[in-house]
Amino acid sequence: MKEFRRLQIKLTPQRLAILNFLRGNKSHPSAEDIYKAVLKHYPTMSFATVYNTLEALKSKHRVKELKIDSGKKRYDPDTTKHHHILCVKCKKILDLHTDFKLDVPEELTHGFELIGNSIEFYGLCRKCRKRH
Amino acid sequence: MKEFRRLQIKLTPQRLAILNFLRGNKSHPSAEDIYKAVLKHYPTMSFATVYNTLEALKSKHRVKELKIDSGKKRYDPDTTKHHHILCVKCKKILDLHTDFKLDVPEELTHGFELIGNSIEFYGLCRKCRKRH
DNA sequence: TTATTAATTAATAATTATTATTAACTGATT
């Protein structure tokens, strides 16, 4: 649909399926999560297509890759500025919509041209706290 | 040496070699970087030992695992509170020793018990800026 | 609408990073 036309990438049923799964999704899924979910409705989906599509969406800033969960990438369709909390036990990720001011003094940037930043919080979610 | 005795893990030449390589090292090496470097002086070193030792040092809070570089873990022997800047092109990581106050309003934590946080900056280093 | 073409799919192989297994070995304690 016109959404994809705006993205300047080809509209395919596979991509539509992935985008539909991601739309409004707050679970911060991994590539595997996406693959498994979309597979149900689209049994010929391949892993390569998931990665291809994520790459396309990433390059169009329609999805953000999170590095918070070491070992695997997690994806977030919400590209507005916000941060995350990871439960170190169950690996659940929740959003944290607050704005933090991070002013870096020029003399500490080592000559870097700063592009962006990300803030992650680590903790124990309610369920995992109960389970001791 | 007594350093290791304090760590309550056995002193072995391999571990000593790894610790010596890490000591004061500001390059934020990956496991492979460490392996290759130590291999020069210690040709029987195995990858498993690098990972074992890193695990041991991590559990004793003598080294911190960084998730800033997606796809691989990087390690930092400086465990004092500080942050990092990653060059998105050459993947160089530099330290940023500034303190940022991150007060998270209770009502936004989703019931999480917060343990810690980390802040990463992304940018282009001087060299990579020049190389357009 | 159809033909063309350039991008995409999906099967598969390859790669990269990490973890697991285990027999031989070795440092620390007795």
Added chain:
DNA sequence: AATCAGTTAATAATAATTATTAATTAATAA
């Protein structure tokens, strides 16, 4: 010096991701 528990290192296994490529398909132009 002997014992033993922890460690090494070779290797296999796993997990996540990227690369390859022939067949397919969406977008565009005729």
